[in-house]
Amino acid sequence: MSYARPTIARIAGYTPGEQPKGRRLIKLNTNENPYPPSPMVADALQHFPAERLKLYPVPGADSVREAAAELFGIDSRQILCGNGSDDLLTIALRTFVDQGGGFAYTEPSYSLYPVLADIQGARKIPVALDENFMLPENAAELAAGAALFIMARPNAPTGNSFPKARVAKLCREFAGVVWVDEAYADFANDNCLDLLGQFPNVVVSRTLSKSYSLAGLRLGLACAAPELIAEMDKVRDSYNIDMLTQALATAAIKDSAAMRENVRRIRASREKLCGEMLAMGCDVLPSEANFIFAKPPRPAAEVFQALRERGFLVRYFNLPRISDYIRITIGSEEDMAAFCAVCRELFTAGK
Incomplete structure (x- = not known):
């Protein structure tokens, strides 16, 4: 028996992106910024x-x-x-x-x-x-x-x-x-x-x-x-x-200037990742965000799981029209390089 309103009792609620516990995973699934906020924020917190x-x-x-x-x-x-x-x-x-x-x-x-x-x-x-x-x-x-x-x-x-x-x-x-x-x-x-x-x-x-x-x-x-x-x-x-x-x-x-510098770095990494994924045979939608939406050359659900097993979290939506895609947050340059290396391994396996 539920004491909630019938509408609330029958819905599942919003499902946020996974926040991993225990094992260290490189998070490319919740569109967080890989770079720290303005030093003025740290100063305001300290004082x-x-x-x-x-x-x-x-x-x-x-x-x-x-x-x-x-x-x-x-x-x-x-x-x-x-x-x-x-x-x-x-x-x-x-x-x-x-x-x-x-x-x-x-x-x-x-x-x-x-x-x-x-x-x-x-x-x-x-x-x-x-x-x-x-x-x-x-x-x-x-x-x-x-x-x-x-x-x-x-x-x-x-x-x-x-x-x-x-x-x-x-x-x-x-x-x-x-x-x-x-x-x-x-x-x-x-x-x-x-x-x-x-x-x-x-x-x-x-x-x-x-x-x-x-x-x-x-x-x-x-x-x-x-x-x-x-x-x-x-x-x-x-x-x-x-x-x-x-x-x-x-x-x-x-201190929006600090934000704009982080944005500049992310946009540059985004364009580089788009090029890399296209070269690997992915279809990539034009992105103006801090992530890309890519259709990999293997089933997206399989790629999502394979990436997780190799230490990378991306977002997969098993929903109409987009179940063939994975969403990849733009991380640090080092994380993106490691991510692309794993993707090259996954997409060339069995060829």
Whole structure:
């Protein structure tokens, strides 16, 4: 017998990437940054006054919002902070989608989206990406009846980015809120922040987990018109960003130059890995993220297991349209060299 709501009792919940215990594995499965965060973060941590922890944190994480507003060139009233961008996505569902209301999201994409719909009791409206994993031209029509449309750009797990003109078309034609989940935007060639000035129904979210090397900190940012932010702020937990996170996140954002240098290294490694995998006979989708999505010359499930046995964790999704692919996070240059050596061994065996 379950005492949970029937909706909760029957769902499995979100399955995160494996966090290995015991045996040492090279983690290329959860899109973590292989390089350390800004030295300013370490300095802020070292000099944080522990005695202040007896107090509640600033409810709105003002210092984080002000630093981000300066970086993005917008007003701090246009920013909401979350305990990671996943917290912000939960806030979005609770703010904009009634139980039984329509929630649209691209598919295949971030596997948390349908889970959040189930938790909210929303009506799921998956919008299939086209044969090239692109946002379809008629996305607004396919999402008719939804109050909220969420897409990841660049998309996860495929890594490709949708043309901005097509995103703008959706924003113009869709009657509800369009949420652009830009967890990987710093690795891409462009972003959608400028759409905030064009459309009142747009939210663009960011995270410090990927490009800022702060996955363990949990800090996300939602950017939108002040009116939208004010509505979501009603739903936000009163103290959803702890005091230490506020201090370290502010330091990280103020030293975005350190982030950009790490991004430069990752982008260079990404292009090199793409070339290596293509040379080994893989099909590789164009990536603007900190990972690549590759179809190996052997069954992907077998490759996933063989790599694990040899000490490398990648991500495999046994889902329609993408079960032939593996997702590979860009690691350090040394890890990538070792990974490619193992792949050459796997893909040439038996030839």
